[in-house]
Amino acid sequence: MDVVHVAVAVIDDGDGQILIARRPDHVHQGGLWEFPGGKVEPGEAVFDALKREVWEELAIRVEAAEPLIEIRHDYPDKCVLLDVWCVNRFTGVPSGNEGQPLCWVSKKQLANYAFPEANQPIIEAVVAKISC
Numbered sequence: 001m002d003v004v005h006v007a008v009a010v011i012d013d014g015d016g017q018i019l020i021a022r023r024p025d026h027v028h029q030g031g032l033w034e035f036p037g038g039k040v041e042p043g044e045a046v047f048d049a050l051k052r053e054v055w056e057e058l059a060i061r062v063e064a065a066e067p068l069i070e071i072r073h074d075y076p077d078k079c080v081l082l083d084v085w086c087v088n089r090f091t092g093v094p095s096g097n098e099g100q101p102l103c104w105v106s107k108k109q110l111a112n113y114a115f116p117e118a119n120q121p122i123i124e125a126v127v128a129k130i131s132c
């Protein structure tokens with residue numbers, strides 16, 4: 001199976017709150033919470049994909065981000081490579097441009113939301129990190 005390369009943004013408000021979004025019911029891993037992001041296009045740099053996806057989904061401009069962790073995960077129907085970045089500077093106010101519910105949550109609260117299976121190590125990395 002082809003591996004789908006995904007740019008994923010852990011967006012931090014600078015005050016310990018992280019932005020999560022709910023995936024629509026009808027898509028892959030639908031109904032679960034996620035960190036915003038999406039597929040890297042052929043020939044596209046991951047950071048460019050991150051900025052593009054965050055703009056498309058949330059209408060905010062990423063100004064600074066750093067790589068956090070890369071997760072390769074095989075779902076029964078899909079293989080993904082999640083390229084996860086911490087976004088620590090952005091402009092604008094996030095809005096769910098695709099109708100997706102958004103929520104700012106503390107690191108501790110992340111455990112109360114259902115995420116796709118691949119996200120477990122991301123959440124551990126976020127909790128372990130001081131900023132983001």
Ligand SMILES: Nc1nc2c([nH]c(=O)n2[C@@H]2O[C@H](COP(=O)(O)OP(=O)(O)OP(=O)(O)O)[C@@H](O)[C@H]2O)c(=O)[nH]1
Nearest residue numbers: 006008028029034035036037038039078080116118119
């Ligand atoms: N954005 C995002 N995708 C995730 C996460 N965890 C995870 O397994 N994925 C998987 O990564 C894949 C690609 O993400 P996506 O559906 O957001 O891609 P996209 O925005 O380009 O969507 P599109 O295909 O509708 O244009 C999906 O199969 C999704 O299930 C996560 O935390 N955030």
Ligand SMILES: [Mg+2]
Nearest residue numbers: 036037038039
């Ligand atoms: Mg997406």
